[in-house]
Amino acid sequence: MRLQTDNDMVGKRWRSRALTDDEFDALSAASPEGGFQQTAAMRRMVEQEGAAQTELVGLVDADDKPIAGAMVAYTQGRFGLEGSIWLGPLCDAHNEHLLTAMTMALHVAAHKRGAISVSCWPDDVYLRRTSDGEPDGEPDDLLVGNYEKLGWHHAGFDRGYGSIVNRWVYVKDLSGFKSADDLLKSYSKNTRRNVKIARNSAVHVRRLDRDELGVFHHICELSSVKQHFQNRDLAYFEGVWDAFGDRAEFMVAEIHLDEYLAGWQDKYAKFAREADRLEAALPESKYPDDVRKKLDTARRNVESAEHRIADAKERIERDGHVVPAAAGLFMWHERELVYFSSGSDERYAKFYAPTAIQHEMMSRCLERGLHRYNFYGISGVFDDPDDPGRGVLEFKQGFNGYVEELPGEFTLPVDRIRYGLKAAAAAVLHH
Template sequence: MSEAWRTRELTEEELDELSATSPAGGFQQTSRFVEMEKASGTQTEIVGLVDEHDRPVAGTLVAYTPGKMGVQGSVWLGPLVDADNPAMVTAMTGALRASAKRHGAISVAAWPGDLYRKYTSDGEPDGQPEAALMENYGNAGWRHEGFTRGYGSIINNWVYVKDLTGLDTPDALLKTYSKNTRRNVKIARNSAVQVRRMDRAELDVFHAICELSSEKQHFQNRDLAYFQRLYDAFGDHADFMVAEIHLDDYLAGWEDKLAKFSRDETRLEKSLQTTKYPEDVERKLKTAKQNVESAHRRIADAKQRIERDGHVVPAAVGLFIWHERELVYYSSGSDERYAKFYAPTALQHEMMSRAIARGLNRYNFYGISGIFDDPSDPGRGVLEFKQGFNGYVEELPGQFTLPVSKLRFAALQAAHKVLGR
């Protein structure tokens, strides 16, 4: 019963325990994220509800940042509360309102991590929307800012997820992908692409490659200091990964193939002189000659790349964050000059394989635009890449706003209208 709940500040350890067991728990609601926010100078508080035994039953990290009109609170992928329990949502809302008043905040914005609606990989609804969640937040005093599509500037409302349940080996995982994605994994494997974890001293390389993708896809890359803070705060819970092409090995592989193709060509030319089936041999000889030509082109290309870029080239990077409930593919970048080596695909397969090895059943590809019927949508390429791994889509409820200081909040809303926001 709600009267048994009491409000108090939770410890970082209690937040971690709550996050690990919550159906909507995520890395943004952990002590590691608290430390990251503190490192940036942000004021934080961990607000919670406890039962009669002083055990946390709900809670959230809330961050307070100054704005032009005053302090505002933010709850990222929280609060961790049973959204189907109206009394608990109301009690948690009261705790957040009290916290905001202590910090002199105008309002609190929250982006709950709860599932609003599930969809198939192609964007077809797969179940009913969670109406109770919306009703309970509304009745507790939150204003919903509307359902949106496209990439959110703060939290993505649409995420792509791969269910790893029942998959126990990388080969079993590979079989679940689309035909093209399976092929791309094999191409990367045969193209001397190797995946490894990066050190802190290499974060400038990570950032630079992310910058390449941000320029191409027209989004704002995070600064280097952000990634450094995250590396320091999350430690082993965050893997900055790089997929590198070892061009010496790639060149050697094609030189071996050239030798084989050349032997095939010589053998078939000799066979053509004595065979009773010249048409069949001529067809095979034509293929062998094409293979020889292709190998020569690949060898010449590899030598040019080595001369231009060096012997080991970072072709794709990804930031992967571990949580008890899931592995999140949080940030990435790639060098388009090496697109045909399929380094990003190799990264995904490697990290999903590691998630399986750790016993996780959920791999979160993170944001998509939520637009499935427009081939010209800027997010189309990202969507199709993730669809190749055969997952499903989750729509989150989006932003809720809790007014705290009604007069200042009304003034802020009026200012936004004047500015056309």
């Protein structure tokens, strides 16, 4: 561990101090590791929930300019306070001296609070992978080694969804696309088709207001029941809205069933006219076989339209004229847009509302000049068709992005006695 040996050098180059909200947000916006979880808005949300105490620990240079930092959330564990840095710190882990100074600052801050430890989940790429999970480059073992040399304990490389922070994320690079149509062409064949089906099925995407968050919560509840996970309560989403403001967008994809019905009624009339025309032309046709084939197709189209019309009327009677079919929470940051949370109504799966939301939000990124779209978590399992996360993976793969494998969790002991007791207790539980 190098905290002591580098102390003189660190003191000359940088010093640590608490950062203001504005300073921290400016640092996050400019940092290659920046993200919505390392912002003052995230700090406000955690504080207003009352679930944790927070601190903005920073490093400043000789001009008092912040050059690294972290939002630390302290929660009460069985053996005492434990610090957490979600998708941080904002620090170049390849700069050993800077990482040393950041580690020292975090250690000192946590020690003053009487914390047992500080855990972090750096938002650095350990290994970039293809959409199918194949390595696309070399693993960043230097980053892991730099943390470990400073006394951080690495939790290892696991698969599955993280209980606190996802280690596997799916990303699409939007640079090079000039329009939504260009973007659409980059998707897989099925996903392109699904975007068009949604567009032709009267699916409209809009932002929800705060007093409509119950709609968002309800849709997420539908998915949580189906996929067997615990949905967050409504108060959590209200807290996100209040803390992040315009940087959190709760989007809904609604099906306007009146519009959908009218569309199929128009198609029915068109198909019926074509069937009548072909039927009238059949007796005098020189090529009756060809006409019969076209007539059969026209009649099938009429039957299909009749079925769609009956289905639409039934849905309107049961669910109303406008039905929220999918919803998503999107977090804006200067570096990326994150698809953070979502849900959908399986009864309307064939309208492809979730696909419509994704295409809409990526299109909005292009309008803002933002080139990184973060689909967020996947399980990291690519070779098991029965994996519970398979459906999520295949949905995201349809947009033709790539995978980032993050390094995962590191824990820095602060009170070694209590940290040892906690580790011993955890070992007993696992046995």
